Structure formats: structure tokens, C-alpha cells
Amino acid sequence: MRGSHEVRDNYQLFRLTGLLDAFSEGTFSKTLKTKIDQGPKNIILDLSKIDFVDSSGLGALVQLVKYTQQSEGSLQIVSNARVTQTVKLVRLEKFLSLRPSLDEAIDNVKKS
Template identity: 90%
Template sequence: MTVSLRGTQDVKDNYQLFRLTGLLDAFSEATFSKTLKKKIDQGPKNIILDLSKIDFVDSSGLGALVQLVKYTQQYKGALQIVSNARVTQTVKLVRLEKFLSLRTSLDEAIENFKKS
């Protein structure tokens, strides 16, 4: 994606899994958003973002996550975020933990899409 943010994609039957490492910040946000929206357009529309290895999320990164939730909902999909303590703390500061569908593990996020 960018120098400060790297990731892999794994496409399953009804969801896409993105495992990201690095920084989700003002420098990586534009490329991150553009890339993810393109992948959502290609389908499947349900997205799991594994941010458990992310080192830092700033306000630009949070804004990108909010926009991606809205984007997936617009196309009848859903977005779930596998978090770590640092990301969770940042998200809770702005009271977005429910809106961003934070999950404590990848298994929990996958189970939620298996039910749908």
C-alpha cells in the first residue's frame, strides 16, 4: 500500500480479509482508502480489517475507517475491525467502538460473517 502501511488480502466466499501492519495515518490514508474501496467494488462486500499488528492510528486513519464503514453499508456489506490495545484505546477516545465494530480476535470476526 504505502511505505508506512503494508498489507495482504485474502478473499473468502462472503468476505475479504485484509491484514495490515504499520501506520494508518495522514500519509497512508489516501492510498488505503482508494485501495480498499476498489477491492470492495470487486467484492465480496463484507470486509474484515485485521489491525492487530498496526502500530498507530491517527485522526486521518480513523476518518478513513468511518468512511469505509459507510461505503460497505452503501453496498449492503459490513466492515469489522480486529483490534489491538493501542487501536482500541484510540477508537474509544472518540467513542466509535460500536460504529467501527471492533472485535478482539480474527476468529470472532470470521464467525460473525459465517452467521450472515
């Protein structure tokens, strides 16, 4: 997994590519939790270029939602068809705040 990170007004934007799986999950979780602690606490994950998410990746996303909520922040996930389908299989689409576009995720963060 590769990606970029930007800090904007009241949120952090992560654009990720590759696989979110058991192999990448540990580094992914540790890095994001560190960035959340540094602030701002609102996070947008752009997963629109992610090729695959397995159960470890889904678990990491669930833990990140809980972590941001405990930190009084939020987590928005920009999805693609493959990620959305995987998330819907386990009925987590509302809990994970899936957004169809980056613009919609940004608008949602600005409202909070």
C-alpha cells in the same frame, strides 16, 4: 503501511501492519473501496499489527464503514490495545465493529 489480501467465501480479509495515518490514508481508502466494488462486499480488517492510528486513519475507517453499508456489505475490524484505546477516545468502538480476534470477526461475518 503494508499488508496482505485474501478473498474467502463471502468476505475479504486484509491484514495490515505499520501506521494508519495521514500519509497512508489516501492509498488505504482507494485500495479498499476498489476491492469492495469487486466483491465480496463483507470486509475484515485485521489491524492487530497496526502500530498507530491518527485522526485521518479514524476518518478513513468511518468512511469505509459507510461505504460497505451502502454496498450492502459489512466491515469488521480486528483490533489491538493501542487501536482500541484510540477508537474509544472518540467513542466509535460500536460504530466501527471492533473485534478482539480474527475468529470472532469471521464468525460474525458468517452470521450475516
